[in-house]
Amino acid sequence: MDTNLPKSNHPRVVIIGCGFGGMRLAQSLKHDPVQVVVIDRHNYHNFQPLLYQVATGALEADSIAYPIRKIFAGQKNFFYRMADVEHVDTANNRVHTNIGEVSYDYLVVATGSLTNFFGIESIERNAMQIKSIPNALNLRSYIFQNFEKALLKEDPAQRQALMNIVVVGGGPTGVEISGSLAEMRRTVLPKDYPELDLKQMNIILVEAGPALLGPMSQKSQQEALRYLQELGVDVRLNTGIKRFEDCRAYYTETDFIPTENLIWAAGVNGAALPGLPEQVVTRNKRINVNSWNQVEGFENVFAIGDVANMVTDDMPKGMPMLAPVAQQQAEHLADNFRRMIRREQPVPFKYFNKGVMAIVARNKAVVDLPKDVHFRGFLGWLTWLFVHLMTLVGFRNKVVAFVDWAFSYFASDQALRLIIRPFNRRDMKDDKGKRAAEHQVATPQYNPTPPAIQTPAA
Known part of the structure; x- marks a missing residue:
C-alpha cells in the first residue's frame, strides 16, 4: 500500500500525469501544507508542441524532455512514482497502479490526450x-x-x-x-x-x-x-x-x-481513466468538470488540461485543448486547494486567452x-x-x-x-506499450492493383 510513500499529517494530493497541467500544479503547491505525489509512466516531462521537430531531425529528442525528479529537486513536499495507472477506486480513495496502490485525499487527473483514430x-x-x-x-x-x-x-x-x-x-x-x-x-x-x-x-x-x-x-x-x-x-x-x-x-x-x-x-481524445463513472466521461473521453475543475459528483476528485471538459457560456464545446489552458487551470486549482484547506468556498475558473x-x-x-x-x-x-x-x-x-x-x-x-x-x-505499439492492434501485420508493400473494396457490415 502507498508504494513506500512516507506518512504525512498533511492532506495528500495525488496528480496523475506530469504534462503541462500536472507539472504546473505540483510546482504551484510547493510551499503549501500538502503532500504532493505525481504518478507518470515516463520519468520525464515531454514538450509536445516540438515533437514534430524531433520527427524531422530539427531537434534532439532530449532537448524537449526534462527529468521529472530534476524539475522538482529541492521541493520537500514532492514525491514521484513511475507507474502505469490501471484504474481509480473513488469509493476508497485509492489509485491502483502496476506497482501497487496509492491512497489520496485529493485526486487530480491530468492525463492529457491520446490520438483519436475515429474508429478506423x-x-x-x-x-x-x-x-x-x-x-x-x-x-x-x-x-x-x-x-x-x-x-x-x-x-x-x-x-x-x-x-x-x-x-x-x-x-x-x-x-x-x-x-x-x-x-x-x-x-x-x-x-x-x-x-x-x-x-x-x-x-x-x-x-x-x-x-x-x-x-x-x-x-x-x-x-x-x-x-x-x-x-x-x-x-x-x-x-x-x-x-x-x-x-x-x-x-x-x-x-x-x-x-x-x-x-x-x-484529432485527439481525452485520456480518461478506468474507474470513473461512465456518466462523467464524454463521447471524446474527456471528463466533465464544474467551473473549478471538480469532477461531477465528487468532492475530492478533479481534472485539468486536455482531459477536463469544462463547458462555459463562451465555450459550449469545452475549453480548448491547449497548454495555456492546462497551466492556468493548474494555478487556479492550487489556489482553490488553499481555499478548501482553509474551509473557504472555491472560486470559478476564468480562462485568459493569450x-x-x-x-x-x-x-x-x-x-x-x-x-x-x-x-x-x-x-x-x-x-x-x-x-x-x-x-x-x-x-x-x-x-x-x-x-x-x-x-x-x-x-x-x-x-x-x-x-x-x-x-x-x-x-508499432501504443503509448501503453501494448500492440496497437490484436494481430501483427507485416510492413505492406505497394501493390499496383487496387484490392477489392470491402463493404462494411450492416
Missing part, C-alpha cells in the same frame, strides 16, 4: 502518429528508411509510394510538420539523396474541414494555406482519409494516394492575439520561436534548442537525420 482500424494499425518522443523517433527513422529503400527500387510506382508523405489533419501539428517536411525536401534531401528525383516526392496535407487551423482567424488560415502552397505542399481541403492499407491512403472508396508514409494528426500561433516554415508563421491583433511572416516566426524557447523546461534545453535552430537557419540544414533504431510497423 486500418489507420490505427498502420499510420504513424506524433504524441510522444518514441512516436517522433519512430517517424524520423521510418521516413529515412523509406528513402533508403527508394534508392533500391527500379519500379517508379514503388519508388513513388516510398517517397510520398501524406499528413492527415490541418491543425497546428499537421500544418507545422507539412511545412517542415517541405523545407527538408527543398534544402536537405537533395544533398543526401542526389540519386533521387525529388520532384517525385509529394507532400499531401489532407484536411476534412473547409480550412486549415480551424481555431485561428480567417486571415491566419488563408496565410498558412498560401505559405504551404508556396512550399509546394499539396493541400486538399474537405477531404478525409477513409482507410490506409496496402500502401494506399484512400480518400474515396476507390481513389487513393500511393504512399508508405501516412502521418495521422487529425493568443494562438502556428509556424509553417522558416520566416513563415501566423499569430493571433486578443482584440483581433494578427501578424505573420518573419515577425510571427520570431514570436513563435521566442515563446516556445521560453516555455521549454530547463536552461540546457533552451540553449540546445536555440543552437539547433540557429544552425538550421544559417546552414539551411538539419544535422539529426539519424536512423538510431530501425522501425518496422509490426513493432
